[in-house]
Amino acid sequence: MTVPDKQINCPVFIALAKQVQRSRMHTNLRLSLRMFKNTLLKALEAAGTRIRSFDESDFQISNKEGINNLVTEVDHAAEEVIITTIKENFPDHQILSEECGELVQDSQYKWIIDPIDGTVNFAHRIPICCVSIGLEHEGKMILGGIFNPFINELFLAERGKGATLNDKPIAVSKKASVESACLVTGFPYTYLDEPNGPLEVFDRFIRRGVPVRRLGSAAIDLAWVACGRFDGFFEHKLQAWDSAAGFLLVEEAGGKVTQMNGDAYSPYKPGIIATNSIIHNELVQWVKGNIPQQS
Ligand code: IPD
Numbered sequence: 001m002t003v004p005d006k007q008i009n010c011p012v013f014i015a016l017a018k019q020v021q022r023s024r025m026h027t028n029l030r031l032s033l034r035m036f037k038n039t040l041l042k043a044l045e046a047a048g049t050r051i052r053s054f055d056e057s058d059f060q061i062s063n064k065e066g067i068n069n070l071v072t073e074v075d076h077a078a079e080e081v082i083i084t085t086i087k088e089n090f091p092d093h094q095i096l097s098e099e100c101g102e103l104v105q106d107s108q109y110k111w112i113i114d115p116i117d118g119t120v121n122f123a124h125r126i127p128i129c130c131v132s133i134g135l136e137h138e139g140k141m142i143l144g145g146i147f148n149p150f151i152n153e154l155f156l157a158e159r160g161k162g163a164t165l166n167d168k169p170i171a172v173s174k175k176a177s178v179e180s181a182c183l184v185t186g187f188p189y190t191y192l193d194e195p196n197g198p199l200e201v202f203d204r205f206i207r208r209g210v211p212v213r214r215l216g217s218a219a220i221d222l223a224w225v226a227c228g229r230f231d232g233f234f235e236h237k238l239q240a241w242d243s244a245a246g247f248l249l250v251e252e253a254g255g256k257v258t259q260m261n262g263d264a265y266s267p268y269k270p271g272i273i274a275t276n277s278i279i280h281n282e283l284v285q286w287v288k289g290n291i292p293q294q295s
Pocket residue numbers: 114116117118119120185186187188189215216217218219235237238242
């Protein structure tokens with residue numbers, strides 16, 4: 001709507017014009033979101049198909065820094081199809097991807113990609129691994145998708161719109177205490193020998209009989225907190241591509257995600273605690289070493 005010159009000062013027309021502009025921006029954002037989501041789905045599916053195409057064949061495995069920090073030719077192949085899919089649709093968007101690194105461009109959008117999260121599992125043909133892709137807009141995660149092509153589980157989250165597993169809405173668990181919770185964690189490839197390190201924290205739970213699983217894929221750990229299979233997850237050292245998509249899944253499923261000390265989550269900070277939100281503060285205290293007296 002344009003306001004004719006002589007009416008330009010009329011407050012009613014000015015307010016109306018602003019309303020129209022806002023609604024256009026809204027429509028544009030909705031349309032873009034739909035396009036982003038289509039691209040996300042296409043990329044997840046293409047990468048899943050590429051990963052499964054190696055089911056019957058051998059693949060090359062090499063070592064990155066650290067011991068048993070593996071990368072396979074399949075990680076590279078999956079990454080290639082993901083980046084090609086994104087570039088075909090949004091050539092100006094930024095990309096941060098585990099094996100290729102960072103493509104910095106003048107855009108408010110950044111795709112954060114882990115082509116295979118759980119590479120050690122994948123290299124051993126353990127079907128606990130996934131493709132993880134998140135989309136950040138002006139520093140906020142707005143879309144996240146995690147796909148395990150071996151069991152066909154597709155987790156999706158959109159900011160403000162909730163989270164789904166294979167199109168069905170998901171929610172975090174309702175467990176009310178750490179002692180009754182089922183937790184999951186992960187360990188870095190190079191051990192962090194520091195006070196309150198991964199084994200020290202793990203030890204704390206195991207001694208008190210709290211089950212702590214270790215799946216080997218941080219993205220799946222987060223997705224499984226989002227759908228209530230786990231009540232909480234903690235890990236000392238992750239990268240943005242491990243947690244970006246999973247973070248949004250947990251938040252959109254009603255959970256809470258912070259750094260290990262309870263500060264606001266950032267994909268660019270190493271530590272993470274993700275829970276059903278009910279046990280969050282208690283779990284932060286356990287991780288810090290402030291555990292309740294045994295009853
Ligand atoms: C790893 C997995 C694992 C976590 C490691 C990550 P990768 O990612 O998410 O669960 O404990 O810290 O590096 O190497 O399989 O992509």
